[in-house]
Amino acid sequence: KAGVTQTPRYLIKTRGQQVTLSCSPISGHRSVSWYQQTPGQGLQFLFEYFSETQRNKGNFPGRFSGRQFSNSRSEMNVSTLELGDSALYLCASSLGTSDFRRDTQYFGPGTRLTVL
Amino acid sequence: DQQVKQNSPSLSVQEGRISILNCDYTNSMFDYFLWYKKYPAEGPTFLISISSIKDKNEDGRFTVFLNKSAKHLSLHIVPSQPGDSAVYFCAASADNDMRFGAGTRLTVKP
Numbered sequence: 456k457a458g459v460t461q462t463p464r465y466l467i468k469t470r471g472q473q474v475t476l477s478c479s480p481i482s483g484h485r486s487v488s489w490y491q492q493t494p495g496q497g498l499q500f501l502f503e504y505f506s507e508t509q510r511n512k513g514n515f516p517g518r519f520s521g522r523q524f525s526n527s528r529s530e531m532n533v534s535t536l537e538l539g540d541s542a543l544y545l546c547a548s549s550l551g552t553s554d555f556r557r558d559t560q561y562f563g564p565g566t567r568l569t570v571l
Numbered sequence: 572d573q574q575v576k577q578n579s580p581s582l583s584v585q586e587g588r589i590s591i592l593n594c595d596y597t598n599s600m601f602d603y604f605l606w607y608k609k610y611p612a613e614g615p616t617f618l619i620s621i622s623s624i625k626d627k628n629e630d631g632r633f634t635v636f637l638n639k640s641a642k643h644l645s646l647h648i649v650p651s652q653p654g655d656s657a658v659y660f661c662a663a664s665a666d667n668d669m670r671f672g673a674g675t676r677l678t679v680k681p
Contacts, residue, residue: 459614490671498615498660498662498671499670499671500668500669500670500671511668511669513668513669514668545614545615547614559617560617561614561616561617562607562613562614562615562616563614564612564613564614565614
């Protein structure tokens with residue numbers, strides 16, 4: 456069974472631009488979660504999508520948004536990029552029980568975004 | 572604000588000995604805790620979890636302890652193996668939110 460894939464793996468943008476990252480979950484997984492990892496901050500939860508709906512949301516500004524398609528693939532968008540948005544963005548997929556925290560999440564390799 | 576803290580950025584132990592990784596949290600509403608392991612150039616992989624109704628959960632060489640009064644959890648690896656060398660993240664969750672620590676890099680020396 457193929458793992459979680461994320462594209463692109465690396466991305467360089469400039470301040471003020473917007474970016475879209477893509478995540479393809481493991482076949483059969485219906486939940487996709489997004490995380491941001493920055494040096495010294497560890498992983499921070501962005502949001503979780505299930506059945507094309509945002510089901511859970513972390514504490515990030517509205518510039519961070521996402522969506523999920525009917526095939527469970529998910530995209531994350533960041534508008535008006537800031538230098539502080541430079542990070543590794545990870546997505547994780549899981550089967551999607553009622554409580555995503557208790558699902559075993561399988562992480563992708565991440566997209567490294569650099570904002571200049 | 573960092574609601575989940577791993578105060579030791581690195582830990583080095585000898586093969587065969589016990590590795591103890593620590594994690595502290597501030598939000599008393601957290602009710603589910605997890606540990607993830609991450610190798611370089613890979614995403615984190617789920618290791619073990621514990622609900623707040625328990626104080627200990629074991630899975631093979633890995634045991635997680637939860638001290639709710641101290642808002643502290645720890646991961647014990649016994650015996651430690653060189654293949655355990657990785658970055659370990661603890662995570663805590665409540666309702667819709669999930670917070671992670673900054674990670675501890677464990678090095679197990681042969």
